[in-house]
Amino acid sequence: MKIAIVCYPTFGGSGVVATELGLELARRGHEIHFITYSQPVRLALLNANVHYHEVNVPEYPLFHYQPYELALSSKLVDMVKLYQIELLHVHYAIPHAYAGYMAKQMLKEEGIKIPMVTTLHGTDITLVGNHPFYKPAVTFSINKSDVVTSVSQSLKDNTLKLFDIKKEIVVIPNFIELDTKKIDSDIPCYRSVLAKQEERIITHISNFRKVKRIPDVIKIFYKIQKEIPAKLLMVGDGPEKEKAERLCNELGIADKVIFFGNSNEIDRILSYSDLFLLPSETESFGLAALEAMACNVPVISSNSGGLPEVNSDGFSGYLSDVGNVDEMALNALRILKDDSTLNNFKENALKTAMKFDIRNILPLYEAIYRNAIDDS
Ligand code: GMT
Missing domain, CATH: 3.40.50.2000 (Glycogen Phosphorylase B;)
Structure with a gap:
């Protein structure tokens, strides 16, 4: 499968999980495209199956806040078309699920259907996403994801408690190699x-x-x-x-x-x-x-x-x-x-x-990807 992974490239857990997942998928023969604003810290080597596309946000003095979501969704559209990417997997709801949804909509206008998997990691739900300033957009983009996963049962329970979620949330725990x-x-x-x-x-x-x-x-x-x-x-x-x-x-x-x-x-x-x-x-x-x-x-x-x-x-x-x-x-x-x-x-x-060996967890993601691609 050709998969785009959107994540934070920093030392945070969500970026680490996304990077390790992408690298293991690549080892298993999938073509992985990391799309983020700098090379993820655990992504040392790029090879035929591992690509990295940087999202650039041009500085413009008019903007008090530079529009990262806009640049990210445009980059997603371009990369999906260029590499015939089949699925978006966004880690951390804010703003990745939102940008992913916009990219999906733009691609739909051009007749390209691409499913989006959103993985909830924690603070995107419990701390940041729950803030009233973000809540409507976070709820919307979770509900618009084709598949939603959470890294623990506790996070799933919290998400259902804090947000009005219509989608099923699949628990896939984090893993270790x-x-x-x-x-x-x-x-x-x-x-x-x-x-x-x-x-x-x-x-x-x-x-x-x-x-x-x-x-x-x-x-x-x-x-x-x-x-x-x-x-x-x-x-x-x-x-x-x-x-x-x-x-x-x-x-x-x-x-x-x-x-x-x-x-x-x-x-x-x-x-x-x-x-x-x-x-x-x-x-x-x-x-x-x-x-x-x-x-x-x-x-x-x-x-x-x-x-x-x-x-x-x-x-x-x-x-x-x-x-x-x-x-x-x-x-x-x-x-x-x-x-x-x-x-x-x-x-x-x-x-x-x-119990959290990557070899047990990775097939769960692969199955989700295949179903999402088949259903789209
Ligand atoms: O606060 C952190 O540890 C960073 C944060 C992140 O978004 O990267 O970590 C969250 O995601 C990790 C990977 O799924 C989880 O292992 C952490 O428990 C979670 N942090 C919190 O829920 C506070």
Whole structure:
């Protein structure tokens, strides 16, 4: 199949999922066209089956806001015609589903019918899309999609609760490619740069937005390091990062916390980690937790949104109510207390991640694509 994938090219989960999906589809022989405003961060190699088309938005002083949706829908129309693309798969409703719908309409005028699959990722529904300024357009473009998927049952339930949705929503969970996770974590010099042999390594990876509850990450770690030798690796960048650095200084733990910024070495960092913290206010899925588990790292998370669908309480880690940092720290210490308990949790984390193996999930998308193309 010839498929156009529209996504955000940044470090966010939706862009990562879209990119990994496109790359795997290409490996399976499909022709994939990524259409976005810059090359997706996880898209290293382009080849015969992987194309990238940049959406350019010319700056014009009249516009206070440059019209990205307009440029995107025009680009979609051009690329569909040029490459005979058969299906649009848009990730994140805003504004991609809206632009995709406009492209569909323009193409229809020229006698070209193309189905659109919209995948809802989370904040497009729970935070941004639900804002009254966006809600009518988001509702409209979801209802006008040929197929709507959501990355968890929790996100589906929220979407149906918050929006007047007429379409069926199919749950297709996010996935992980386990084969690529074999990192040579035994290279001693790398680990020793991060922590002393006796220190446990605790990691958090996110976009450092409010929803991630970054101060909770620091507070949990503060309690852990009072009991056992430990280091905290903070990976990613965003609006809450500076505040987090200040909090570490105030608590006197700055020398035990390393802030990395955005990194392309996520798997390597995770391969040295003993525990992952994700105390978010909400997560539709929690891809970062799955990536951690795929690298044998147990997860301490909140129990909100789709996290209970990913992290298994008492098995791959523990779940607690949002903000219950005392319980999260206690559970972290339960996991980290001795090597045999930790190793058990590490094994269970990997076992849990295996349920989300890309080889099980990808055929679900392929089936949806085929049906949508056949029905159009
Ligand atoms: O806040 C983020 O983590 C970024 C956001 C995004 O849109 O990329 O992530 C959302 O989509 C991910 C991929 O499906 C999910 O794993 C995240 O849980 C979800 N974030 C939230 O729901 C807050």
